[in-house]
Amino acid sequence: MFKKTCINCDSPSYGSSNDQWICPFCETDLTEVPSEELDVGTIELEEFLKLG
Numbered sequence: 001m002f003k004k005t006c007i008n009c010d011s012p013s014y015g016s017s018n019d020q021w022i023c024p025f026c027e028t029d030l031t032e033v034p035s036e037e038l039d040v041g042t043i044e045l046e047e048f049l050k051l052g
């Protein structure tokens with residue numbers, strides 16, 4: 001899971017890949033903005049999927 005902070009409205013957004021990334025708040029294109037990988041979120045998601 002990845003996190004990016006919008007360069008326009010400063011809001012955090014989350015995604016599962018680094019493909020085209022549009023801010024859900026102001027629709028700014030954040031594709032070229034460096035992302036931050038969230039390992040904890042990935043682990044939590046895996047646990048969630050196991051519980052099914």
Ligand SMILES: [Zn+2]
Binds near residue numbers: 007025026
């Ligand atoms: Zn934004």
